[in-house]
Amino acid sequence: MMESHARVLSVLRSVTGKAEADPGEDESLFSSGILDSFALADFVSGLEEEFGVTVPDSDLSARKFDTLRKVDAYIAAKQG
Amino acid sequence: MLVSSAPFYVFLVAACLLIWLAAPSRRLQLSLLAAANLFFLARFSLIYLALPLAATADFCIGLGLARAKGKPARLALVWLSVLLNVSLMMSLKLIPMVSHLHLGWLLPLSLSFYCFQSLSYTLDIYLGEMQPTRNLLDYLAAALFFPSMTAGPIPRQGNLLGQLARPFSLTPERGSRALALICVGLVKKLLIADYLSNNLVGRVFDTPALYSSAEILIAVYGYALQLFFDFSGYTDIARGAALLLGIELQENFRTPYLSTNISDFWRRWHITFSEWLRDYLFDLLPKRRQFPVLSYSYAFFVTMILGGLWHGISWNFAIWGALHGAALGVVFAWKRHGEKRKRQRGAVPVPSSAWWAKLPAGLLTFHFVCFTWIFFRAPNLETVGAMLRGLGSLTFSVGNITPIVAGVLLLASIAHCLPSNWFDRFALTAARTPFWVQGVAVAGLILLIQTLAGRGSAPFVYGNF
Numbered sequence: 001m002m003e004s005h006a007r008v009l010s011v012l013r014s015v016t017g018k019a020e021a022d023p024g025e026d027e028s029l030f031s032s033g034i035l036d037s038f039a040l041a042d043f044v045s046g047l048e049e050e051f052g053v054t055v056p057d058s059d060l061s062a063r064k065f066d067t068l069r070k071v072d073a074y075i076a077a078k079q080g
Numbered sequence: 081m082l083v084s085s086a087p088f089y090v091f092l093v094a095a096c097l098l099i100w101l102a103a104p105s106r107r108l109q110l111s112l113l114a115a116a117n118l119f120f121l122a123r124f125s126l127i128y129l130a131l132p133l134a135a136t137a138d139f140c141i142g143l144g145l146a147r148a149k150g151k152p153a154r155l156a157l158v159w160l161s162v163l164l165n166v167s168l169m170m171s172l173k174l175i176p177m178v179s180h181l182h183l184g185w186l187l188p189l190s191l192s193f194y195c196f197q198s199l200s201y202t203l204d205i206y207l208g209e210m211q212p213t214r215n216l217l218d219y220l221a222a223a224l225f226f227p228s229m230t231a232g233p234i235p236r237q238g239n240l241l242g243q244l245a246r247p248f249s250l251t252p253e254r255g256s257r258a259l260a261l262i263c264v265g266l267v268k269k270l271l272i273a274d275y276l277s278n279n280l281v282g283r284v285f286d287t288p289a290l291y292s293s294a295e296i297l298i299a300v301y302g303y304a305l306q307l308f309f310d311f312s313g314y315t316d317i318a319r320g321a322a323l324l325l326g327i328e329l330q331e332n333f334r335t336p337y338l339s340t341n342i343s344d345f346w347r348r349w350h351i352t353f354s355e356w357l358r359d360y361l362f363d364l365l366p367k368r369r370q371f372p373v374l375s376y377s378y379a380f381f382v383t384m385i386l387g388g389l390w391h392g393i394s395w396n397f398a399i400w401g402a403l404h405g406a407a408l409g410v411v412f413a414w415k416r417h418g419e420k421r422k423r424q425r426g427a428v429p430v431p432s433s434a435w436w437a438k439l440p441a442g443l444l445t446f447h448f449v450c451f452t453w454i455f456f457r458a459p460n461l462e463t464v465g466a467m468l469r470g471l472g473s474l475t476f477s478v479g480n481i482t483p484i485v486a487g488v489l490l491l492a493s494i495a496h497c498l499p500s501n502w503f504d505r506f507a508l509t510a511a512r513t514p515f516w517v518q519g520v521a522v523a524g525l526i527l528l529i530q531t532l533a534g535r536g537s538a539p540f541v542y543g544n545f
Contacts (some may be wrong), residue, residue, distance in 0.1 A: 033344075036347065037376075043331060045369065061364075062358055
């Protein structure tokens with residue numbers, strides 16, 4: 001889980017260009033300004049590449065990827 | 081009952097005292113809060129006493145959504161809630177327009193903020209984000225929560241229900257913070273927003289032909305500040321009133337005129353509304369990652385036009401929304417293009433954080449927002465045309481801008497830029513001062529407001545939406 005968490009954070013930093021971003025588990029990535037609707041598609045594509053999962057376009061919603069905990073849970077569910 | 085008027089504070093003190101005194105029984109506290117909600121609505125018009133019926137319908141739909149097994153049944157239920165709330169919102173906007181009657185006395189509240197909050201409840205249950213409450217009293221206390229009823233901030237029903245489930249508590253720190261929020265809100269509304277409206281903005285927008293380009297430009301800047309202080313003043317009062325009841329409402333503004341692009345602006349301006357639009361409209365519109373610029377631009381455009389039309393059914397608001405939607409699309413395309421080029425060159429896109437790098441973008445964003453405010457404030461397109469012609473006439477006299485107006489504009493500009501932690505420090509200092517000092521300070525402030533703004537308060541701009 002910790003390794004997955006670090007990989008998610010690495011994708012997030014790479015996509016947003018915010019190398020110093022270190023949000024808490026339950027901190028909103030959108031409210032804190034780390035992520036926005038513009039960058040969400042790239043973030044999700046980065047996650048697909050990193051974890052080898054497929055995210056349907058219908059899942060491109062801010063609330064599904066709003067916190068690191070939600071992202072971790074989403075990827076875990078996709079990996080089965 | 082305006083939240084900036086004396087009767088509201090008599091009502092607020094009475095409601096808070098009763099609710100605090102009922103502390104041993106949470107059920108009694110919730111009943112009193114529900115009764116206070118109804119009293120607040122009835123003070124606007126007795127017709128609003130029918131609102132609990134609509135709220136009860138959403139409560140039942142929530143329960144139905146939890147029980148319904150098949151997708152068609154769930155879809156039918158959620159659409160029923162959407163239909164109910166959108167018809168309520170639209171009928172209150174359309175009836176006065178279509179009937180050509182002035183129904184302001186009969187329907188002074190638009191109920192838009194109630195509808196947004198109610199929709200967040202049924203949509204969240206439908207989307208699997210929350211479970212419905214099984215207690216109607218809890219639901220009515222939250223859905224009709226009076227501090228946010230007139231003009232938000234739009235709470236998520238699930239969040240409000242969660243907070244109401246805990247015992248109401250008022251610590252000295254919380255009480256002082258609430259009092260500070262209310263005082264700051266009153267100053268913003270009565271001493272800044274109303275002053276700018278009465279002495280600059282209203283006059284210029286009423287007869288733009290009488291003013292020079294420079295005066296019109298100053299009036300547009302003035303409107304940007306008036307709207308911010310009017311709406312954020314209301315929000316502060318609403319948050320303060322809610323805090324007295326132990327409820328934390330979300331902040332709605334974060335120095336919006338310091339934004340560096342239009343997307344940034346919507347993260348800082350009317351935050352609860354833009355998050356609502358994002359979660360329940362933009363995110364639900366179909367988008368394809370194969371054609372990101374096209375599909376996102378279309379989604380931004382549709383979202384912002386509908387967001388514009390929510391403010392009022394007119395060409396002005398449609399154009400205002402379309403301009404913001406188009407700008408979001410342009411910024412999205414620009415960012416993608418820039419990032420693509422940087423990646424092709426092997427560089428990681430790193431946004432510059434230096435103030436001088438942000439300044440041109442900040443100025444461009446601020447002036448774009450001010451340009452769109454002309455459509456937002458002007459009563460019709462003829463006035464927009466007159467304002468734009470006036471701006472284009474390139475006349476530079478500023479004889480109609482009095483030193484006091486210039487001073488208020490300067491102070492307002494500085495106050496807007498103050499970081500939010502300054503308020504937190506102020507509230508903390510207030511909390512540490514003896515109770516009687518706080519009382520004397522509040523009484524002094526009320527006297528000051530009474531002296532400087534003796535003509536009473538104008539309605540809040542967003543109270544009309």
